[in-house]
Amino acid sequence: MNKKAEFWSAHVAAVKQEAISTSAYAKQHGLSVKSLYRWQRVLHSGPGITKPASAGPSFVAVRVATPTVAAVSSGCTVIVSSGLRIDMATLPTPQWLAALAYAVQGVH
Numbered sequence: 001m002n003k004k005a006e007f008w009s010a011h012v013a014a015v016k017q018e019a020i021s022t023s024a025y026a027k028q029h030g031l032s033v034k035s036l037y038r039w040q041r042v043l044h045s046g047p048g049i050t051k052p053a054s055a056g057p058s059f060v061a062v063r064v065a066t067p068t069v070a071a072v073s074s075g076c077t078v079i080v081s082s083g084l085r086i087d088m089a090t091l092p093t094p095q096w097l098a099a100l101a102y103a104v105q106g107v108h
Helices: 003-018 024-029 033-044 094-104
Strands: 076-077 085-088
Touching: 003 033, 024 033, 033 094
Parallel strands: none
Antiparallel strands: 076 085
C-alpha cells in the first residue's frame, strides 16, 4: 500500500472507530469530505473486487443476413458461433439476448 493509501486508510478506520459521521470527522481533521468519502469507497471495495481494465461496455459482433427465402412466420432464429441453432416463435427480449451472448463468450 502506498503512502497516500495508508494515510487515507488510517482516517477511514478512525471514522469507524470514533463512530461519528464522515463529514463531521473530515471537518474535525481539516480533510476534504469528498476525498474521505471517495477513499471509503475505494478501501471498502477490497483488493479482489476492483474492476478490471477491460470491464467496460463490450460489444458482441452480430451479422445480419438477408434471408434467401421470404420468412412467413414472425419467429426468430439465433445461431451461436459454436454452431448451436435456437429457433423461437417470438423475438426474445434484448436482456435475454445479451445474457445469451455473455454466456457463450467463453464457449468455443
